[in-house]
Amino acid sequence: MRQLNLGDIEFLLLAARWTILLSLYAAIGGGIVGLAIALMRTSTKATLRWIAIVYIRIFQGTPLLLQLFLVFFGGDMIGVPLGPWVSAVLGFSLNAGAFLGEIWRGAIQAVPRGQIEAAKALGLHFVPRMLRVVLPQALRVAIPPTVGFVVNLIKSTSLAAIIGFVEVTRAGQMLNNATFRPFVIFGVVSAIYFVLCYPLTVASRRLERRLALATKR
Amino acid sequence: MEYVFHFGDIWEARDELLDGTLLTLRLSAVSMVLSLIVAVIGAFARTSGPAWLRGIVAAYVELIRNTPFLVQLFMIFFGLPTLGVRLDANTGALIAMVLNGSAYTIEIVRAGIESIGHGQTEAALALGLSRLRIFRLIILPQALRVVVPPLGSQFILLMLNSSICSVISADELTAATQDIQARTFRPFEAFIVAAGIYLCLSLAFSGLFAAIERFAFGAPAEGRR
Amino acid sequence: MKRLFQILAAAVLLAGLSVLRPAEAQTIDEILSRGTINIGVLVDLPPYGILNAQQEPDGYDIEVAKLLGGYLGVKVNLVPLTSPNRIPFLLTNKVDLIVATFGITPERAKQVMFSIPYSAIENVVFAGKDKKIAGIQDLKGLRVGVPRGTVQDVILSKTLGSAVKLARFDDDPSTYQALLTGQVDAIAETGLTGDKFYDSHPEGGIERKFTLLQQPNGITMRKDQFNLHQWVNTFVYFTKNNGELNALYEKWFQKPLPNLPVF
Numbered sequence: 001m002r003q004l005n006l007g008d009i010e011f012l013l014l015a016a017r018w019t020i021l022l023s024l025y026a027a028i029g030g031g032i033v034g035l036a037i038a039l040m041r042t043s044t045k046a047t048l049r050w051i052a053i054v055y056i057r058i059f060q061g062t063p064l065l066l067q068l069f070l071v072f073f074g075g076d077m078i079g080v081p082l083g084p085w086v087s088a089v090l091g092f093s094l095n096a097g098a099f100l101g102e103i104w105r106g107a108i109q110a111v112p113r114g115q116i117e118a119a120k121a122l123g124l125h126f127v128p129r130m131l132r133v134v135l136p137q138a139l140r141v142a143i144p145p146t147v148g149f150v151v152n153l154i155k156s157t158s159l160a161a162i163i164g165f166v167e168v169t170r171a172g173q174m175l176n177n178a179t180f181r182p183f184v185i186f187g188v189v190s191a192i193y194f195v196l197c198y199p200l201t202v203a204s205r206r207l208e209r210r211l212a213l214a215t216k217r
Numbered sequence: 218m219e220y221v222f223h224f225g226d227i228w229e230a231r232d233e234l235l236d237g238t239l240l241t242l243r244l245s246a247v248s249m250v251l252s253l254i255v256a257v258i259g260a261f262a263r264t265s266g267p268a269w270l271r272g273i274v275a276a277y278v279e280l281i282r283n284t285p286f287l288v289q290l291f292m293i294f295f296g297l298p299t300l301g302v303r304l305d306a307n308t309g310a311l312i313a314m315v316l317n318g319s320a321y322t323i324e325i326v327r328a329g330i331e332s333i334g335h336g337q338t339e340a341a342l343a344l345g346l347s348r349l350r351i352f353r354l355i356i357l358p359q360a361l362r363v364v365v366p367p368l369g370s371q372f373i374l375l376m377l378n379s380s381i382c383s384v385i386s387a388d389e390l391t392a393a394t395q396d397i398q399a400r401t402f403r404p405f406e407a408f409i410v411a412a413g414i415y416l417c418l419s420l421a422f423s424g425l426f427a428a429i430e431r432f433a434f435g436a437p438a439e440g441r442r
Numbered sequence: 443m444k445r446l447f448q449i450l451a452a453a454v455l456l457a458g459l460s461v462l463r464p465a466e467a468q469t470i471d472e473i474l475s476r477g478t479i480n481i482g483v484l485v486d487l488p489p490y491g492i493l494n495a496q497q498e499p500d501g502y503d504i505e506v507a508k509l510l511g512g513y514l515g516v517k518v519n520l521v522p523l524t525s526p527n528r529i530p531f532l533l534t535n536k537v538d539l540i541v542a543t544f545g546i547t548p549e550r551a552k553q554v555m556f557s558i559p560y561s562a563i564e565n566v567v568f569a570g571k572d573k574k575i576a577g578i579q580d581l582k583g584l585r586v587g588v589p590r591g592t593v594q595d596v597i598l599s600k601t602l603g604s605a606v607k608l609a610r611f612d613d614d615p616s617t618y619q620a621l622l623t624g625q626v627d628a629i630a631e632t633g634l635t636g637d638k639f640y641d642s643h644p645e646g647g648i649e650r651k652f653t654l655l656q657q658p659n660g661i662t663m664r665k666d667q668f669n670l671h672q673w674v675n676t677f678v679y680f681t682k683n684n685g686e687l688n689a690l691y692e693k694w695f696q697k698p699l700p701n702l703p704v705f
Contacts, residue, residue, distance in 0.1 A: 011497070061373070061419035062412040063380035065391060069408050069530065076534030077220055077405065084536075151283065158285035162384065162612070164524040164531075169287055174493060177486045177615035180622075180643070182295035190284045190292065197283035220533065295616075298623030305585070305625060306609055386587070386609040386620070395526055396610055399591020402553035404530045 004179045009188060015171030016192050022167055023154045023196075025089040030096025030153065037101025039130070042108045052101065059098035065159050067095055072163050088165050096153055103149060107142035108134060144208035151197045151204070158193075168192055226401040227410050230393075237393030238414055240307070244389055245376035245422075248314035252375070253368070255315065256322035261352055263327050274323065281320035287381050289313055294385040310382035310389070318375045325367045329360035362434045369426030373419050380415070390414060468538055470514075470670045479516050481507040482523045482537035486615045487635055489694040490543050490561075493522075502694040506560060507541045509686060510661075513677055525589055525613045529554070532664060539674065540662040543632070545593035546705075555667060556660030557674045559702040560687065564633035565594045565654040568621060568640065575628060575651040581606050587617045587626035593657055594630035622646045630654055634695060658702055679704075 040052035059067065071091035075082035082090065111134050119133045161170035172189040176182050227234070263274045281289070293316075294309045304312065333356050341351040383392035394411040398404040473479050484491040485499050494500040499520045511518030521537050531537050532554065543563055546556045567586075569575050575584075581598070582605045588595040590610040598606055609626050611617045618639045621629045629636075633650065640648040661674050681687040682702070691699040 057420070058416065061377075061416045063377040063391065063415055065380045066394075066408050066412045066415065069404070069527075070412065072527075073405070073530040073534040073536075076536065081535060155283075155285040158287045159381070161287065162381075162524070162526065164522070164527045166522075169285065172288075173291070173615075174486070176291075176295065176619075178493065180619065181299075182291065182619075183299050186288055186291045186296055190288050193284045193288065194280070198279065201279070201283055294625070295619060295623065298625060303624050384612050384616075386611050386616075388610070392590075392610065395612065396590050396595075398529065399526070400549065400596060402529045402533075402550050404533065 004181045015168045018167040022157045026092035029093025033097025034100025038104035041105045056098045103145045107138035110141045111137045147204035230397045233393045237390035241390040249372045251315045252318035252322045255319040256326045259323035260326035278320045306386040310387035329364035365430045480519045480537045482540040484542040485522045503541045543659045544662045545657045546660045555663045555665045558704045559658030560678045562658045562700045566633035567651045569628035571647045584627040587620045587629040
């Protein structure tokens with residue numbers, strides 16, 4: 001059994017970049033999936049709405065941990081070999097898409113219906129109507145809860161440790177196995193997450209307050 | 218390799234899955250009730266308590282909400298014993314779930330309390346009611362009505378989070394699933410069945426919360442689709 | 443209710459779809475022409491698998507994996523696995539084979555294929571010095587930690603049933619640590635790893651109680667890799683005969699390779 005040294009703390013800090021990268025990619029992937037789900041969920045076509053509802057129910061109704069297991073290995077099961085990075089990002093993106101889809105659906109629905117009717121009356125088709133009229137207004141409402149969700153996403157990347165992906169939690173686990181100093185090691189790991197998440201939490205709250213004031217006026 | 222699904226081994230382990238499901242239900246139900254109690258006390262302290270108490274509650278909420286549940290579990294199960302505090306796995310899991318869940322429910326209940334107009338408190342103060350009575354009789358009943366939908370979603374997340382407790386050897390559903398896959402080497406069958414059970418639990422819980430909302434408060438609260 | 447059925451139907455459909463497209467097969471020729479073999483190993487079970495000071499995999503199993511790659515004449519790509527994910531990694535072709543102290547059981551062999559034994563571990567019960575434990579029956583009423591689904595897990599649950607409270611952990615380090623911190627009364631684990639761990643923590647007062655069984659381990663492959671399996675068996679037979687396996691064993695365990703049964 002070896003002693004804990006400063007190099008080990010450096011090892012943890014270096015592992016934090018995998019947490020950051022994983023969160024970043026998952027946020028982008030989840031954003032793409034989420035946008036599709038939100039648009040389907042608010043669509044006028046019943047089939048699209050139903051697909052979106054079923055998707056959201058499944059991904060919000062089962063544990064992320066099981067989803068990660070199934071997606072991480074699912075690609076190879078259906079004959080599409082994906083590397084560990086792609087599978088991990090895919091797993092988090094599919095899950096994040098369900099939550100972001102619901103958040104953004106609310107934002108889209110917060111845009112007064114009259115505006116959509118007016119845009120239709122002006123002869124704007126779906127794409128320009130969404131891009132020029134609905135989404136810019138929905139964006140304002142969507143930003144605070146989206147930033148709040150990114151905090152959840154960063155924390156949830158810790159579950160990648162259980163499927164064997166080395167990020168900051170798994171690095172902490174490996175280090176603890178070698179040195180058995182759980183309190184110090186997981187304390188440092190917690191601090192790393194806190195430093196990553198807290199500024200976003202504060203930002204989300206500030207944005208929310210600003211939005212509340214703006215809509216009150 | 219052609220992967221052939223065989224659910225036979227999983228069916229043989231149905232008792233294990235059932236036990237796991239029951240523990241998941243018990244862990245979830247108890248932690249939901251406890252975190253609701255903590256939330257009401259915490260939200261009262263956070264809104265009407267003295268400054269130092271408000272600070273402590275705020276710090277607790279921020280600390281928990283900005284670190285992952287998995288790391289909190291490791292801290293409680295592997296970290297605390299080095300300081301002399303030993304908890305068996307199921308107790309540790311329950312404590313971790315309540316600690317984690319409360320941080321979120323406190324914020325939800327607090328938001329509900331703050332949504333009640335301040336005029337009501339002032340009117341009640343003018344009538345000579347004490348702060349605690351105002352909170353209990355006037356603010357809380359109205360606040361609870363507003364917070365049922367977000368509390369419901371949070372409780373379902375809490376139930377799904379219980380799956381992570383398998384890492385500290387609590388025998389809940391995911392742990393049973395991992396046991397079965399480690400023994401039979403049939404991971405996909407085991408995970409698919411478990412995911413199906415969790416989905417049913419989530420649907421049942423959301424039905425239950427909708428029913429509570431309907432029966433306890435009549436019409437659905439405002440702001441719900 | 444209608445909603446529920448629609449959702450369940452969709453879930454079943456999703457599961458059904460995944461059966462339609464089987465994953466690729468992996469033969470020895472494919473490995474040779476690829477020039478690389480992906481071998482899954484554990485890095486949290488000293489001295490079988492560890493991360494050395496350079497944070498690279500090392501240990502007896504890792505050296506066996508490298509020796510195997512050498513005889514095959516291809517580059518070895520070591521993939522560190524965890525206990526819960528090692529079988530999914532194998533079954534989905536993310537690794538070609540696993541060298542990770544897998545005990546050979548008929549139940550497991552329904553899903554994977556084992557080589558003839560290349561090592562053996564002693565499955566030992568550890569507990570505090572104050573506990574009187576001389577045999578399996580003495581574990582009654584105690585909380586006993588085991589890694590999930592392992593050979594010792596199955597033996598204890600079959601022999602003692604509900605008379606013993608088993609605490610199942612995802613991996614070996616968690617199991618060893620749970621005994622040291624007093625969250626379980628005893629554990630059934632790999633003997634030599636436990637000796638090392640508890641020797642470095644004398645404050646825990648943990649000692650060996652009795653040996654549950656001698657467990658021969660096999661290199662593990664998917665169950666259709668007959669062609670690779672035959673070669674791996676030949677490799678184990680050959681290196682056992684020429685003393686190379688024994689030399690590795692002596693290097694990591696300071697004792698000769700135990701007599702390994704074959705099948």
